[in-house]
Amino acid sequence: MPDRLVRAPYPMTKVFYRPALAQVLRVDQLTxxxxxxxxxxxxxxxxxxEPGQFVQVSLFxxxxxxxxxCSSPKGKEGFEICVREVGTVSGAIHDLEPGxxxxxxxxxxxxxxxxxxxxxxxxxxxxGIGMAPLRSLVGHIRDNRRRYGRIIVxxxxxxxxxxxxxxDLKVWFEDEGIELYVTxxxxxxxxxxxxxxxxxxxxxxxxxxxxxxNAVVVGPPVMYRxxxxxxxxxxxxxxxxxxxxxxxxxxxxGKCGHCQVNDLYVCRDGPVFRYSELLGRSExxxxxxxxxx
Amino acid sequence: xxxxxxxxxxxxLFDMLREAMKELPVIAPAERKDQPGFHHFARxxxxxxxxxxxxxxxxxxxxxxxxPSETLFTFTTDQPPALELVSDTEHFVLAGVHPCDLAGxxxxxxxxxxxxxxxxxxxxxxxxxxxxxxxxxxDYCFCSSVxxxxxxxxxxxxxxxxxxxxxxxxxxxxxxxxLAKVRTWEPTEADIRDAEQWRERKVxxxxxxxxxxxxxxxxxxxxxxxxxLWKETAERCYSCGSCNTTCPAxxxxxxxxxxxxxxxxxxxxxxxxSCQLLEFALVAGRHNFRQEREQRVRHRxxxxxxxxxxxxxxxxxxxxGRCSRACTADIxxxxxxxxxxxxxxxxxxxx
Ligand SMILES: Cc1cc2nc3c(=O)[nH]c(=O)nc-3n(C[C@H](O)[C@H](O)[C@H](O)COP(=O)(O)OP(=O)(O)OC[C@H]3O[C@@H](n4cnc5c(N)ncnc54)[C@H](O)[C@@H]3O)c2cc1C
Ligand code: SF4
Ligand code: SF4
Ligand code: FES
Numbered sequence: 001m002p003d004r005l006v007r008a009p010y011p012m013t014k015v016f017y018r019p020a021l022a023q024v025l026r027v028d029q030l031t032x033x034x035x036x037x038x039x040x041x042x043x044x045x046x047x048x049x050e051p052g053q054f055v056q057v058s059l060f061x062x063x064x065x066x067x068x069x070c071s072s073p074k075g076k077e078g079f080e081i082c083v084r085e086v087g088t089v090s091g092a093i094h095d096l097e098p099g100x101x102x103x104x105x106x107x108x109x110x111x112x113x114x115x116x117x118x119x120x121x122x123x124x125x126x127x128g129i130g131m132a133p134l135r136s137l138v139g140h141i142r143d144n145r146r147r148y149g150r151i152i153v154x155x156x157x158x159x160x161x162x163x164x165x166x167x168d169l170k171v172w173f174e175d176e177g178i179e180l181y182v183t184x185x186x187x188x189x190x191x192x193x194x195x196x197x198x199x200x201x202x203x204x205x206x207x208x209x210x211x212x213x214n215a216v217v218v219g220p221p222v223m224y225r226x227x228x229x230x231x232x233x234x235x236x237x238x239x240x241x242x243x244x245x246x247x248x249x250x251x252x253x254g255k256c257g258h259c260q261v262n263d264l265y266v267c268r269d270g271p272v273f274r275y276s277e278l279l280g281r282s283e284x285x286x287x288x289x290x291x292x293x
Numbered sequence: 294x295x296x297x298x299x300x301x302x303x304x305x306l307f308d309m310l311r312e313a314m315k316e317l318p319v320i321a322p323a324e325r326k327d328q329p330g331f332h333h334f335a336r337x338x339x340x341x342x343x344x345x346x347x348x349x350x351x352x353x354x355x356x357x358x359x360x361p362s363e364t365l366f367t368f369t370t371d372q373p374p375a376l377e378l379v380s381d382t383e384h385f386v387l388a389g390v391h392p393c394d395l396a397g398x399x400x401x402x403x404x405x406x407x408x409x410x411x412x413x414x415x416x417x418x419x420x421x422x423x424x425x426x427x428x429x430x431x432d433y434c435f436c437s438s439v440x441x442x443x444x445x446x447x448x449x450x451x452x453x454x455x456x457x458x459x460x461x462x463x464x465x466x467x468x469x470x471x472l473a474k475v476r477t478w479e480p481t482e483a484d485i486r487d488a489e490q491w492r493e494r495k496v497x498x499x500x501x502x503x504x505x506x507x508x509x510x511x512x513x514x515x516x517x518x519x520x521x522l523w524k525e526t527a528e529r530c531y532s533c534g535s536c537n538t539t540c541p542a543x544x545x546x547x548x549x550x551x552x553x554x555x556x557x558x559x560x561x562x563x564x565x566x567s568c569q570l571l572e573f574a575l576v577a578g579r580h581n582f583r584q585e586r587e588q589r590v591r592h593r594x595x596x597x598x599x600x601x602x603x604x605x606x607x608x609x610x611x612x613x614g615r616c617s618r619a620c621t622a623d624i625x626x627x628x629x630x631x632x633x634x635x636x637x638x639x640x641x642x643x644x
Contacts, residue, residue, distance in 0.1 A: 285582050
């Protein structure tokens, strides 16, 4: 019988498409359509993620979806994800109860540049579910507060009932190290806070000398262009504006081609990109006005 | 290092496959029962079915490692679920692979092993002993334009037709073991010359050519200004995806779950996918960032000749001509690429 082929060994970073198992520890309903889940890997090992990274969450029989890790890397027990119910997998996630098992691949992707941001001022802009990955970043910054300069968080939600992570927001509000602005598009009678879109808050911010200011922006695609315009008015340059993009992932590791934005794989080269990296990439539709495409 | 060379007779080649078949499945080009005159890579039932001078198959031999649809793992709905990796590939021999298709396998080796590397493809690849064979071009072949004409990458044994049989180049111990089962002769100068002449004839007979090398093609795609050519091509294209599914250098796929009837167990599958299909770039909210056909056509060329060329240092086209043969709209990759080249050069002259 022919010998087995002798060839230089393949580099084996090893992604089996078979996920690892994780167990649901807690489920908190945050809003009508968003649940917060605390998970623990079946091995008991920590996930060792960076803020801004994602996991491929498997609900067997339903499929897989990329979901941001929304807890700080320092979390003692397991990690958290916040999921909005929009379709097949996210719907099945919403049916989960504590004790249930799901599949996890990852963490994957390039997260927020937390090391490069050290010593800098950071303006964090969240729209809707974009708060999920940014909660991980805020958590990381709070865990390492002295390494960062001024921290401003601007969070916009559709209406008061849609505000995520209310417990965290209370804590951040008390935290003198964080300037927090929460705004809603459509206030109701009970709402005493700010209303209007996030851009109006950004416009009024006093960023002082913005020389060391970096902005990290995660939200619905329509938000990116408008937020960027405001940031330019404050003197920020493209290399200091950071976005996280969303595509429909299949493999999550730069193989299947589904998430490609021109030459970039959102799953592998991102999901976090600097605006400057997206310049000239016509398929990064969220950063261009349609007429510019 | 120059490979060890031996000569095997034409009958000896069949004997070699017959010997291998005693121990292992042998996948090789055979005539299609449903389409006489056409060939496909299939498991040989008998060594005589092997067609050494076959014309390029419709589907590339990558299907021996990554089937058009394959099961990644099985799951149960138990708590916790039981997951089991599925690999139905066993050790096998893949014989009769043309140089362009060796290049295709090598291109996929490179793509799938980029970190984070997937295990599936290389694991299956490692199970195969690959026997290459040199060929003569038809009207669609253009391997000499993309530098894959002489590829020997990833093969254990390579055969070139010579007057008294085949000149066998031995690249690995696995290839040596296969060849050792049959009678061979030291090559004479005449054998070596025959093989060289075969390669010269092959290049001479090539009628299709790209008018620029891959480096220049990458540059001109990057420079852009080709919108009307994408549009023209898109106006003829049906977005059927055949150009992707027949391509040895395409490697996109989709993944989905299937329950079996009991709803207690199921499988996760992956299937070949095509960037020319409308749904490929669909994202949440039904938004599609390659909604227009011309965007998809452009993406295909960009991915093959620009993005992957820059990222991995090689064009993701092996010159096999399959996409052009398969296209019902008669869109010929060489013609379109040459039109792009001509346009870009003209534009540069005017600048
Ligand atoms: C890096 C990254 C991080 C992410 N992080 C999070 C996160 O932290 N939390 C979160 O909730 N989401 C997150 N997402 C988004 C999430 O992955 C998607 O919402 C995902 O599609 C959900 O999968 P699903 O199977 O539930 O939805 P699908 O069933 O695939 O549906 C997705 C969308 O398509 C629409 N759709 C599907 N089929 C149809 C149809 N036939 N007709 C019309 N519309 C249809 C649905 O309405 C929905 O809007 C992230 C995405 C990325 C890329
Ligand atoms: S095979 Fe031809 S018609 Fe079909 S998608 Fe490709 S180019 Fe278009
Ligand atoms: S693009 Fe066409 S000619 Fe090139 S490798 Fe793919 S199928 Fe062959
Ligand atoms: S999700 Fe497969 S390449 Fe990015």
